[in-house]
Amino acid sequence: MTVTDPDEPFDEQQADPSPQRGRRRHRTRRVTKMTAAVLVLAAAGAGTAVVLAPDSNSKDASKAANGLPPATAEVLRQTLKDTRSADARLGFGTERTAVGRLPGTLTRLPAPGAEITRGKALYAVDNQPVVVLYGSLPAYRALAKGSEGTDVRQLEENLAALGYTGFTPDEEYTDATVRAVRRWQDDLGLKKTGTVEPGRVVFTTGAIRVAGLKTEPGDQTGPGQNVLSYTGTAKAVTAELDTADRRLAKQGGPVEVTLPDGAVVRGTITEVSSVSKPAEGQKKAETKIKVVVGLTDAKARAAVRGYDEAGAHVTFTADTRENVLTVPVSALLALAEGGFGVEVVKGSTSTYVPVTTGLFAEGRVEISGSGISQGVKVGIPK
Template sequence: MTVAHPDERFDERQADPAPRRGRPRHRTRRVVRTTAAVLVLAAAGAGTALVLAPDGGGKAGGRAASGLPPATAEVLRQTLKDTRSADARLGFGTERTAVGRLPGTLTRLPAPGAEITRGKTLYAVDEQPVVVLYGSLPAYRVLAKGSEGTDVRELEENLVALGYTGFTPDDEYTGATARAVRRWQDDLGLKETGTVEPGRVVFTAGAIRVAALKAEPGDQTGPGRSVLSYTGTARAVTAELDSADRRLARRGGHVEVTLPDGAVVRGTITEVAGVSRAAEGQKKAGTKIRVVVGLTDARARAAVRGYDEAGVHVTFTAATRENVLTVPVSALLALAGGGFGVEVVEGSTSTYVPVTTGLFAEGRVEISGTGVVRGAEVGMPE
């Protein structure tokens, strides 16, 4: 840490022996205020602190200062919250794209807003259905007798859920699996091969809602061609934060959502992901944090029922400290020997008291230390 030059330090021998109130403001705060004496606190909401030279107007925790600060602030006991607010959008969460794998002509597409559940047709290629199944691993290969892996288990669990039994779901594609697949293909009007080709199914996390169409009936499709976008079916709020506010976005964390009518409901963070956004008018892209908030309790679901999509406001809370002592951040003084202190003012004298800092939020900082009590007055800079 850089401190004031020795020649610039305050010399107690030059001080008036009896400090008085009402002295000219430029002589009351005998702490060097230079660029080199400012410490930027690396914490959210932190401000600056003045550096005290070893003999700079009083010693930490000891003697009375020879001058009084130009202003004071009261030490408060309060609940301190590190919060940020962001504009957001009420909708159905993150949009994902269904990409074609089967070559041919799109012959059927769903309407935007349609909800598709397990086993139902998402769209058709050459009048053959592409079906929604539930799972986290995308379909990426032909599944046939002898195949092994997580995707086999995923397929078998879906077959059982749809009523095609005769086997135990596991990682092995057996003859029993093939027989169940043939029954499933027969019901779909597909050729009964007993194998599942890539692109015949789209694995999703659950039931989906069609957000927008990326193609039209009659368009040619094939590997890599976007067909449509979709979301989940549950109402959700999507917000974007600056990467510096990453601490605010924790899966499972609770937030408050303010609706267009002013009602405030609680939500839970269900998804956090980094996304690239090109700055307007600039070629270089920046990184944002996309946060999806689920509205799971009954009150929240009822409150948003009248909205399709709407602008809302989300308040994130990173940390909360209850019943703590706080002062304005600018009351902190960086002590030359290390650490921080505050100047406690009592009557016509003041004393520099070392403190331990905690949460920085709302322009204030949590402090603790001997001699720091609720209602005390601490010095503030000009």
């Protein structure tokens, strides 16, 4: 067996194992024959860790009687994808909680599944509505004449969207804002104070769907009381990944979703967050990566129309290499001086060739090196 330099041409005569050639000469590059024991796909991009363990059997364990490996495989040119599939749940995405701030008695609650849009009552305290408005900033203070800030602009934009005009939405709560708020309060059956007290509105990022109730009509409520839970109105798929697979969850990244009927639709990752799970019974506390997938194209929305909640599968693609040369991972050998190689088999001879590795996926590895091309045969140790 000879070991070639990556830049030196393969010499069949020099590798001739016949008795006439006598004892074969070995070059300075030494090869430690290894067998793949553990493949750790901890890749970020193309970086992948491979742990190899020495072959504990005799030399003959991975060599045929003629000195060649017991099996071979061809170098293929293909597209390699690093993918993972995870169990998921089709529903309406992340649940959030509406927390009360107004003291009193809950006199009206929505039915689970009800959809609430801007300007509509979410629930009622002492027979007065708590209203949904749109915005990303939670209500955290009373808003009155003289108030300034982005929350003032958020309120004024909602008033204008509901038809209460007479001002330019900005960050100043002026007399014009007071007049618009009074008209709004009058239509809701509230006292016309011109001031929006804490807890009178709930800001959400859009229309919401009531997921469940945490209280009942007649219950007393007040600051900090969880009233109900809600989600968005669009169908979404939620999956959990191990922290080691975080590379798969890229905001805005495309995924494939397999529905209960076997249909496969496209989705887009809309939310990625870490979720801590407390210890339970024999299970230790752990952290998971929560991934929410939006179903944005028309085909996907049509396919899930008949489901409220159902199981699903999500296929994540972390990396793709197009038109690359690949071999089975088991063909890789660890070189004694570091790095990896493959045993190139040509006729009745073979030689070790150093290679550079790329993406590991689907039981194969991307490689490149001198003399490595499509159709070349490489040895597969036993």
